[in-house]
Amino acid sequence: MQEIRNYTMNFGPQHPAAHGVLRLVMEMDGETIVRADPHVGLLHRGTEKLAESKPFNQSIGYMDRLDYVSMMCNEHAYVKAIENLLGIEAPERAQYIRTMFDEITRILNHLMWIGSNALDLGAMAVFLYAFREREELMDVYEAVSGARMHATYYRPGGVYRDLPAQMSQYRESPWHKGKDLKRINSWREGSMLDYLEAFTADFPSKVDEYEDLLTTNRIWKQRTVGIGVISPELAQQWGMTGVMLRGSGVAWDLRKKQPYAKYAEMDFDIPVGVGGDCYDRYLCRVEEMRQSNRIIQQCVKWLKANPGPVMVQNFKVAPPSRVEMKEDMEAMIHHFKLFTEGYCVPAGETYAAVEAPKGEFGCYLVSDGANKPFRVHLRAPGFAHLSSMDTIVRGHMLADVVAMIGTYDLVFGEVDR
Amino acid sequence: MSDTPATSLAERLAARFGDTLSISTQRNEITAELAAADLIAVATALRDEPGFRFSELIDLCGIDYLGYGQTEWETDTAAGDGFSRGVEGQAMGRFDWAGRPRGSGDNQPRRFAAVIHLLSIEHNRRLRLRVFCADDSLPVVPSLTLVWPGVNWFEREAFDLYGIIFDGHPDLRRILTDYGFVGHPFRKDFPLIGNVEVRYDPEQKRVIYEPVSIEPRVLVPRTIRNDADLMQAKAEAADHWREN
Numbered sequence: 001m002q003e004i005r006n007y008t009m010n011f012g013p014q015h016p017a018a019h020g021v022l023r024l025v026m027e028m029d030g031e032t033i034v035r036a037d038p039h040v041g042l043l044h045r046g047t048e049k050l051a052e053s054k055p056f057n058q059s060i061g062y063m064d065r066l067d068y069v070s071m072m073c074n075e076h077a078y079v080k081a082i083e084n085l086l087g088i089e090a091p092e093r094a095q096y097i098r099t100m101f102d103e104i105t106r107i108l109n110h111l112m113w114i115g116s117n118a119l120d121l122g123a124m125a126v127f128l129y130a131f132r133e134r135e136e137l138m139d140v141y142e143a144v145s146g147a148r149m150h151a152t153y154y155r156p157g158g159v160y161r162d163l164p165a166q167m168s169q170y171r172e173s174p175w176h177k178g179k180d181l182k183r184i185n186s187w188r189e190g191s192m193l194d195y196l197e198a199f200t201a202d203f204p205s206k207v208d209e210y211e212d213l214l215t216t217n218r219i220w221k222q223r224t225v226g227i228g229v230i231s232p233e234l235a236q237q238w239g240m241t242g243v244m245l246r247g248s249g250v251a252w253d254l255r256k257k258q259p260y261a262k263y264a265e266m267d268f269d270i271p272v273g274v275g276g277d278c279y280d281r282y283l284c285r286v287e288e289m290r291q292s293n294r295i296i297q298q299c300v301k302w303l304k305a306n307p308g309p310v311m312v313q314n315f316k317v318a319p320p321s322r323v324e325m326k327e328d329m330e331a332m333i334h335h336f337k338l339f340t341e342g343y344c345v346p347a348g349e350t351y352a353a354v355e356a357p358k359g360e361f362g363c364y365l366v367s368d369g370a371n372k373p374f375r376v377h378l379r380a381p382g383f384a385h386l387s388s389m390d391t392i393v394r395g396h397m398l399a400d401v402v403a404m405i406g407t408y409d410l411v412f413g414e415v416d417r
Numbered sequence: 418m419s420d421t422p423a424t425s426l427a428e429r430l431a432a433r434f435g436d437t438l439s440i441s442t443q444r445n446e447i448t449a450e451l452a453a454a455d456l457i458a459v460a461t462a463l464r465d466e467p468g469f470r471f472s473e474l475i476d477l478c479g480i481d482y483l484g485y486g487q488t489e490w491e492t493d494t495a496a497g498d499g500f501s502r503g504v505e506g507q508a509m510g511r512f513d514w515a516g517r518p519r520g521s522g523d524n525q526p527r528r529f530a531a532v533i534h535l536l537s538i539e540h541n542r543r544l545r546l547r548v549f550c551a552d553d554s555l556p557v558v559p560s561l562t563l564v565w566p567g568v569n570w571f572e573r574e575a576f577d578l579y580g581i582i583f584d585g586h587p588d589l590r591r592i593l594t595d596y597g598f599v600g601h602p603f604r605k606d607f608p609l610i611g612n613v614e615v616r617y618d619p620e621q622k623r624v625i626y627e628p629v630s631i632e633p634r635v636l637v638p639r640t641i642r643n644d645a646d647l648m649q650a651k652a653e654a655a656d657h658w659r660e661n
Binding site: 241 | 448474480532534567574642
């Protein structure tokens with residue numbers, strides 16, 4: 001008699017559907033998964049240890065590089081932890097700016113997610129469309145910070161600088177000229193807030209386009225409905241947060257339940273799934289994009305009407321202006337101390353969490369009173385989610401693993417840290 | 418302050434667990450320290466009892482208290498030509514593998530701890546638990562995998578980075594570091610520059626491991642200053658003296 005045995009298959013780390021560097025060792029019975037063992041850490045950079053060896057402010061840039069598609073949300077958690085220990089609070093305008101950029105980041109993240117998830121499941125076009133809007137929002141990142149992705153824009157005590165009064169425009173070139181140039185610059189005549197206003201007026205129609213491509217698409221539904229069903233109990237046992245938890249019907253969102261920045265003043269809704277499958281999570285994320293759009297509109301309106309400082313006037317934490325520094329001896333000393341030694345954070349420990357696009361992104365910070373953190377631990381939502389992989393995909397088909405990796409919304413920068 | 422939610426939870430914890438937990442509240446965050454032997458019983462009660470219902474374990478991480486509160490930058494004497502400035506000690510990033518600090522565990526009896534963050538979705542509460550490991554040379558904490566299965570990878574991570582052993586864990590393998598890695602890299606006595614580096618060797622036609630070639634380097638010394646400066650700055654900011 002012929003003997004049939006399970007065989008072990010290696011998926012990744014160099015696989016386009018592995019979302020970076022996931023190595024998945026799977027034991028297969030035909031096409032059915034018997035056991036899945038994710039191997040992570042291929043992108044481990046020791047961010048937490050590096051942060052322990054540097055003054056507080058120098059690690060903000062590392063936060064961008066954790067979950068590198070939701071950059072400013074990571075910064076927000078770290079900066080919030082430092083502010084907790086210092087006992088300072090950012091000015092109101094800075095808090096509105098942070099709220100706005102958190103939501104811009106959420107849209108950026110969900111666009112990346114919808115594009116790559118659809119691409120994994122066989123729909124090429126969505127990816128190209130999603131990058132169209134991502135470009136527009138990356139220009140906003142660039143306008144405030146000079147960098148398209150790794151912004152390092154949030155600082156303890158506020159944000160690095162105020163929003164620019166003029167949005168950058170395309171110059172005439174062999175590729176952009178005449179009518180075409182006029183069209184692409186039409187949003188860019190005024191300030192960055194005008195640009196964002198035009199974007200938010202236009203964006204819901206773009207979300208409709210993605211939905212046209214996917215929501216009632218027969219193939220899309222065959223690949224996602226009833227796949228990777230997670231019960232609310234299972235989601236809580238495995239420490240899931242964000243859409244992974246809400247898709248299963250648990251109405252839990254830190255922006256509503258433990259509001260930070262200016263979320264308490266915002267009018268928005270939290271979409272919640274019913275069945276806990278990949279399709280429900282897809283619907284939740286699409287609706288979140290629309291809700292984020294609403295929040296951005298409210299922030300733009302407030303920011304246009306209320307100018308003010310964006311950084312605390314505390315020169316032990318925030319640098320004085322260049323002009324002051326050159327005229328005032330004390331300001332110069334503050335500037336020098338801040339950029340050579342940094343600031344000392346009172347001893348203590350805190351845990352600060354934000355609702356990042358992927359779930360709860362937390363920063364556990366222990367200070368012993370020095371100018372460098374004693375211990376930084378970053379709680380990445382993707383790490384908790386991926387650990388449940390084995391439990392969820394057992395009994396599914398190999399192709400469903402790809403749908404599952406997509407719906408986890410994994411980014412290995414944050415899983416591996 | 419007495420009727421804030423965090424305080425009432427702290428009171429309920431104290432009433433339920435008594436001396437098992439030593440509870441402190443800072444900035445509305447509750448920290449409860451407990452002995453490793455009590456961990457499983459307390460965790461199960463925190464998860465199941467209707468007054469607590471900490472249904473989610475959000476985070477578990479290791480921490481190494483070696484060198485807590487040590488400063489490298491002392492200005493203790495002043496002379497005509499300025500203050501004494503000296504960087505002393507083997508703090509983070511200043512030593513390599515061969516020169517790593519060893520055998521001076523006597524001043525800090527308990528180095529390793531596991532810190533656990535819990536979340537109750539039903540009551541919208543957070544709680545931090547800290548469990549110190551009794552033995553520095555073999556830090557052991559009971560595993561919580563049977564209480565919250567999601568802790569599995571967090572415990573693997575703490576084992577990998579700090580060498581804390583979680584007793585009863587079903588699959589305590591390394592998770593973040595390389596296959597065949599030696600040492601626990603986040604311990605305070607592990608060099609920041611690491612131990613080995615890899616490169617492709619064209620002669621042997623394979624990737625080889627070599628001792629690291631970079632020099633340890635620290636740009637900013639670790640300093641602890643009295644936060645009187647900060648208080649002063651806060652007072653100044655409150656006065657808006659600069660705007661006058």
